[in-house]
Amino acid sequence: MVIAALAATSAPASAAWRAYISHPLGFAFAAPGELTMEKGTYRGIVAGERDAIIYRFADDNIEYKAVVIDLAGKSNDAATLLGEAEYLFQEDKKLLMDAFGRVDRQYGRKLTADLPNNGGRTTAAFYAINGRIISLQATVLPANGDYDTPEMGRFVDSLTFFTVRAPDDAIELPEPPK
Amino acid sequence: MGAMLAITAMPAQAAWKSYINRELGFSFRVPGELKTEIGTYRGAIAGPRQTIIYRSMEDNIEYKVTVMTFFQAQAEGATILGEREYMFQNGKKVLTDAFGRVEPGKDAVYGRKLIVELPDHKGRTTAAFYFTKGRLISLEATVLPANGDFDSPDPGLFVDSIAFVLSRTEPGAIELATPKLE
Numbered sequence: 001m002v003i004a005a006l007a008a009t010s011a012p013a014s015a016a017w018r019a020y021i022s023h024p025l026g027f028a029f030a031a032p033g034e035l036t037m038e039k040g041t042y043r044g045i046v047a048g049e050r051d052a053i054i055y056r057f058a059d060d061n062i063e064y065k066a067v068v069i070d071l072a073g074k075s076n077d078a079a080t081l082l083g084e085a086e087y088l089f090q091e092d093k094k095l096l097m098d099a100f101g102r103v104d105r106q107y108g109r110k111l112t113a114d115l116p117n118n119g120g121r122t123t124a125a126f127y128a129i130n131g132r133i134i135s136l137q138a139t140v141l142p143a144n145g146d147y148d149t150p151e152m153g154r155f156v157d158s159l160t161f162f163t164v165r166a167p168d169d170a171i172e173l174p175e176p177p178k
Numbered sequence: 179m180g181a182m183l184a185i186t187a188m189p190a191q192a193a194w195k196s197y198i199n200r201e202l203g204f205s206f207r208v209p210g211e212l213k214t215e216i217g218t219y220r221g222a223i224a225g226p227r228q229t230i231i232y233r234s235m236e237d238n239i240e241y242k243v244t245v246m247t248f249f250q251a252q253a254e255g256a257t258i259l260g261e262r263e264y265m266f267q268n269g270k271k272v273l274t275d276a277f278g279r280v281e282p283g284k285d286a287v288y289g290r291k292l293i294v295e296l297p298d299h300k301g302r303t304t305a306a307f308y309f310t311k312g313r314l315i316s317l318e319a320t321v322l323p324a325n326g327d328f329d330s331p332d333p334g335l336f337v338d339s340i341a342f343v344l345s346r347t348e349p350g351a352i353e354l355a356t357p358k359l360e
Contacts, residue, residue, distance in 0.1 A: 045283055045284055045286065046284055046286050048284075076252035076253055076312070077252075077255075077310075078253055078254070078255050079255035079256040079259045079288070079289075079309035079310070080286070080289075080308075081256075081288075082256040082288075083277065083278075083279075083289060083290075084286070084288050086277070086288075087277050100260065102260075105257070106257050107257045107259070107260020107263075107264060108256070108257075108260060109260075128256035129257070130253075131253060
């Protein structure tokens with residue numbers, strides 16, 4: 001009883017997981033921690049420079065991010081642009097897993113890679129839908145050290161494109177500033 | 179004398195020839211006599227499709243190029259391609275599933291290259307899948323048990339011969355006709 005109580009008190013405090021949804025972007029997912037949003041730029045040799053939105057979370061030394069890459073004007077090249085994004089993700093990393101991903105009638109890929117210089121382990125899923133690449137990426141940092149944690153898989157597998165599957169209390173993701 | 183015997187005992191190999199289809203936008207190299215067929219494909223996402231198939235057989239290796247058109251669903255190309263790759267390997271033992279990339283720089287077309295073992299010891303298939311300009315193009319080479327050399331370099335030579343930038347195609351490539359689909 002004493003051991004159990006000690007174990008309970010020594011476990012790191014983890015933030016509650018919450019569901020998030022974006023009706024304009026057509027996807028939903030779940031993540032722990034506080035949400036921050038930023039605009040960014042994605043660059044690929046084939047894709048060129050594309051606007052990106054990054055929804056970022058951090059909890060227990062795991063970084064979570066949902067990246068939305070706008071393929072406006074190039075959505076007919078989605079197959080190659082998705083392949084390029086997957087390739088760039090794993091480039092210069094030690095690839096541990098590269099497997100089929102399938103969510104709500106969308107085929108994509110799920111990859112796990114070790115970062116260089118013992119920088120941690122990252123798991124990601126990539127899909128192309130509605131003129132965008134949607135990628136969920138979770139990175140376990142060395143300060144966490146539990147590279148087999150199920151939290152990475154929980155995050156990337158929480159993705160849905162059927163927004164009716166999102167919980168009723170899912171939080172609407174903010175739109176990026178114009 | 180021993181070397182001479184070995185040479186004469188080798189099966190006769192057909193020459194590899196280069197083929198080009200300017201209308202469909204690709205070229206490839208293959209041995210044997212190339213035949214053209216029309217086939218069918220059905221995927222849950224892709225739906226029913228007629229396919230154009232260029233096929234040859236040489237030394238008990240089957241070579242096949244399959245073309246499907248999705249002009250009205252190009253934006254869904256990534257999922258259609260993923261479904262095709264998934265169906266190809268479903269129920270088979272996957273030996274390799276790796277990135278495929280044809281052409282350099284901004285002309286690059288990304289796809290996948292897979293090697294699978296067929297069920298019931300029916301052979302080994304090497305394949306590459308690409309979706310570009312509204313068409314799903316796959317190359318498949320199957321080493322049959324009658325050949326038995328499952329590590330033959332010929333399937334790799336075949337799938338890696340695909341080109342989408344036709345200026346890369348060697349001069350003198352044989353022009354392929356495009357059969358009319360319904």
